[in-house]
Amino acid sequence: xxxxxxxxxxxxxxxxxxxxxxxxxxxxxxxxxxxxxxxxxxxxxxxxxxxxxxxxxxxxxxxxxxxxxxxxxxxxxxxxxxxxxxxxxxxxxxxxxxxxxxxxxxxxxxxxxxxxxxxxxxxxxxxxxxxxxxxxxxxxxxxxxxxxxxxxxxxxxxxxxxxxxxxxxxxxxxxxxxxxxxxxxxxxxxxxxxxxxxxxxxxxxxxxxxxxxxxxxxxxxxxxxxxxxxxxxxxxxxxxxxxxxxxxxxxxxxxxxxxxxxxxxxxxxxxxxxxxxxxxxxxxxxxxxxxxxxxxxxxxxxxxxxxxxxxxxxxxxxxxxxxxxxxxxxxxxxxxxxxxxxxxxxxxxxxxxxxxxxxxxxxxxxxxxxxxxxxxxxxxxxxxxxxxxxxxxxxxxxxxxxxxxxxxxxxxxxxxxxxxxxxxxxxxxxxxxxxxxxxxxxxxxxxxxxxxxxxxxxxxxx
Numbered sequence: 335x336x337x338x339x340x341x342x343x344x345x346x347x348x349x350x351x352x353x354x355x356x357x358x359x360x361x362x363x364x365x366x367x368x369x370x371x372x373x374x375x376x377x378x379x380x381x382x383x384x385x386x387x388x389x390x391x392x393x394x395x396x397x398x399x400x401x402x403x404x405x406x407x408x409x410x411x412x413x414x415x416x417x418x419x420x421x422x423x424x425x426x427x428x429x430x431x432x433x434x435x436x437x438x439x440x441x442x443x444x445x446x447x448x449x450x451x452x453x454x455x456x457x458x459x460x461x462x463x464x465x466x467x468x469x470x471x472x473x474x475x476x477x478x479x480x481x482x483x484x485x486x487x488x489x490x491x492x493x494x495x496x497x498x499x500x501x502x503x504x505x506x507x508x509x510x511x512x513x514x515x516x517x518x519x520x521x522x523x524x525x526x527x528x529x530x531x532x533x534x535x536x537x538x539x540x541x542x543x544x545x546x547x548x549x550x551x552x553x554x555x556x557x558x559x560x561x562x563x564x565x566x567x568x569x570x571x572x573x574x575x576x577x578x579x580x581x582x583x584x585x586x587x588x589x590x591x592x593x594x595x596x597x598x599x600x601x602x603x604x605x606x607x608x609x610x611x612x613x614x615x616x617x618x619x620x621x622x623x624x625x626x627x628x629x630x631x632x633x634x635x636x637x638x639x640x641x642x643x644x645x646x647x648x649x650x651x652x653x654x655x656x657x658x659x660x661x662x663x664x665x666x667x668x669x670x671x672x673x674x675x676x677x678x679x680x681x682x683x684x685x686x687x688x689x690x691x692x693x694x695x696x697x698x699x700x701x702x703x704x705x706x707x708x709x710x711x712x713x714x715x716x717x718x719x720x721x722x723x724x725x726x727x728x729x730x731x732x733x734x735x736x737x738x739x740x741x742x743x744x745x746x747x748x749x750x751x752x753x754x755x756x757x758x759x760x761x762x763x764x765x766x767x768x769x770x771x772x773x774x775x776x777x778x779x780x781x782x783x784x785x786x787x788x789x790x791x792x793x794x795x796x
Contacts, residue, residue, distance in 0.1 A: 342752060343683070345607075346607045346752070349607050350744050354737065356657070359599045359602050360595055360596060360598075360732060361732055363599065368589065369585060369589060371585060372625040373405040373407060380582050381398055381560045382398075385397075385398060388562070389564075391602070391609040395563070395564065395567075399561040401560070401624070403631045403635075404513075404516045406553070407552065408429075409553060413547075414546060415546050417544070423533075426524065427523065427525075427552050428498060428510060429585070430512050430517070431512060432518045432552065433552050434495075435549050437549070438546070438548075439463050440462045441463045441465050441543075441544045442465065448474060448475055448479070449781060452490070456491040464493035464496055465534070466488075466499065467499040468501045469501050480695075483782070484498075485512045486789040486792075487785070490789065494521055495522050495548060496512065498525040498526075499526055500525065502723060503528050506727055507587075508722065508725075509586075509726050511629060514629075561632045561636050563621045566619075568614055569614065571617075572616070573617070573646055576619070576649050578620055578651045578747060579651075579652065580600070580653040580654050581597075581598075581623040581625075581698055582622045582624065583625055588729065588731065589732060591734055591735050592724075593654070593722075596655055597654050597743070600744040600747065601620055601622070603740065604620070604751065605620045607744070607748055608752070612752065614756065615755060616648065616755040618755060626698055637705055644707055644764075645764060647707050648708065650699060653712050653747060657740040657743040659714050661715070662746050663688040663714055664750065665690035665692060665710055666690065667693035667699060669709075670691055672708075673689060675760075675761060677689060679753050712743055
């Protein structure tokens, strides 16, 4: 059978792979605007730049949607070992860490932070600084254990502070938010380099205990951020929407080039080529989310503001850091009834990408998933379990991202959007509340769901 999409595929691929636009946009986002962290000047400059690019690429209904949130500004921090020796250790505070003055206590090292260890060792953790590392898959654990879960389990065990050790050598401290729903964290959190974490472990082994003093001057205050939205209107069924997006805020310690700006640049490239070459029956909506890094705040704000319109979204494709990912795959977030459809797309596209059926809560698809929206992402399905590498460190810079990576992510997403927009036999329908609840409480998620219930109760009773 003749593939009706081939002529448009060829135009899309030829344009993307012969253009330098995606890298030009990445360099502007990172070199001109810096981290784009919530509350910085670069954040608003980036938002205005994205809106201008949407207009240049022929989108309509372009607008910035403001939302209020509790922001965080980095201050000074000092971490000093006061026993058994005196030594200052370089560190950074984690976003949403509260200001603290001369907080003293012993360190308890729990290693990679397997969930069972927090329960088994709660008495040893209580009233101490809990130290763990950035490994995603502690030994014996088949699922991803996120930094925020390790922090939450430290809280519930009674820790007075949280020390996050980057498990990669040579990258320095790794950052990441620790607050709940955008609020400041109840206890301070800091990050240190692997080399300093190893040093502290050697001291503990030799002397039995290490006591530290922590002082920080971070600030928490109300702020405003923006989601940027633009449409490529459908010609036949404009009320049916294929949504595509990435957050544009990085962490304040780096350019955030791979995470997330490579995703932003890739989404912009999809907007450029589809706006130039395609007239599709259904609307493609492009959205860039603000303040993802401290709690998915932009996408949550959008879901709240557009609750009555979510049923119009046929599919949301999340592209967080897509251009910098080691493999460009399509992960459907537990939509088994679309597996065969996407396998058909893969064969038709003659392109090698894996198709996954798992989900997580660590990016902007999640607020949509919780409301039953059909979601997926350009994510590595064929991935290693080691962790982020240079991600969330000061070394996440433009030189880490290749133009081939941006082109591969953009071409995959554009060709998928083309097919979903033209698909008349779409086999998935949004989940209702009971189906969402069933998904979240399936047996393989029992441990994480039990934790989430406990941490919610913990925060509501404090």
